[in-house]
Amino acid sequence: MTETFLKNAWYCAGWDSDIGIGAKDLVVRKIAGRPILLYRKLDGGIVAMEDRCPHRSAPLSLGRKEQDSIRCMYHGMLFGPDGKCSHVPGMATVPDDARVPSLPVVERDNWVWVWMGDPAKADADLICEAIGPGNPDWILKTNKIQIKTNYRQEIQNLADLSHVSWVHEMTFGGTEDWGYIKPKHNVTPRGIETRYCVRQVPAPAFAKHLFPEDARFDIQVHVRMSVPCNFILSFAVHEAGDATSGPTNGRLLLDTFSSQAVTPRDDDSIDYYFSWGTSKATYIPGIVDLMHTANMEAFLEDKRMLEGQRERMLEFPNAPLVDIVHDAGPGRMLFVLDKLLQEENEAAAAREAAQ
Structure with missing residues (x-):
């Protein structure tokens, strides 16, 4: 399928003041057709990940923060800032593919920038x-x-x-x-x-x-x-x-x-x-x-x-x-x-x- 949006590019996700550190500060941006969840960790750094639980595609933005992680409030799966699931209630072992795609994110000039393509190609020098x-x-x-x-x-x-x-x-x-x-x-x-x-x-x-x-x-x-x-x-x-x-x-x-x-x-x-x-x-x-x-x-x-x-x-x-x-x-x-x-x-x- 021919894409109409560049993947290997930095997309603005808003002003840094749009994303707080509060318990309910879960911000969703739709970028190039893809819903992205943004929130701040305890150290103030921003996490960007796909707003979709890999279990039944529930929006993670309807979940809750737990320190640096996000809990899906459909079946309680807990995802770290890297997108990897660390806990599934009722299961002793987490499935290997229980992971949410995370994206590189940079704060610069009071803007928040998200890289939508290959993370290995995320060059911050390309930010305007x-x-x-x-x-x-x-x-x-x-x-x-x-x-x-x-x-x-x-x-x-x-x-x-x-x-x-x-x-x-x-x-x-x-x-x-x-x-x-x-x-x-x-x-x-x-x-x-x-x-x-x-x-x-x-x-x-x-x-x-x-x-x-x-x-x-x-x-x-x-x-x-x-x-x-x-x-x-x-x-x-x-x-x-x-x-x-x-x-x-x-x-x-x-x-x-x-x-x-x-x-x-x-x-x-x-x-x-x-x-x-x-x-x-x-x-x-x-x-x-x-x-x-x-x-x-x-x-x-x-x-x-x-x-x-x-x-x-x-x-x-x-x-x-x-x-x-x-x-x-x-x-x-x-x-x-x-x-x-x-x-x-x-x-x-x-x-x-x-x-």
């Missing part, structure tokens, strides 16, 4: 570089949202910020200039890197009240996208300079950073974890709260558009689609994803043929 709310040099606020769309549509949305002028007219937009940007997309082994400058634009709609009507700014943008769908954004606001190409030469006013991780739940829905804020060096009292509110409103604008798009795509599955200039970024990002998927599927087919 980001800035978390715990970084002392930044003031960031976090949030999350669920969207009923396929993650490939979200990839296309994030790899093409020309839609800011239209989808986000009342929040991030306020100018049509975003529809005329010509970014350069450099392909990396697991994604793309994009840089560009939007010049001589008014303040975004959510902040226009802070400035005179004739105020103009340069927006310096640096995006790093990586599979499965991570979007790391440096968004720096400068006074409008006189440079017409390359980086702006205007004075830096506000240095902002957004870390965004999109996790496919299945073919039809995603979990979206995101942050936005400013460096302490350019912080203005109240600005991060304003940005956070605008960010949430903008992502609800995305949600409406993406869910509407998904609905029409399912209704018209064979309808032809027209490519335009702004599809360059999405095309490159999906090329990288599909290349890695093809490699995994071919390797899986070869293993199956050899058996």
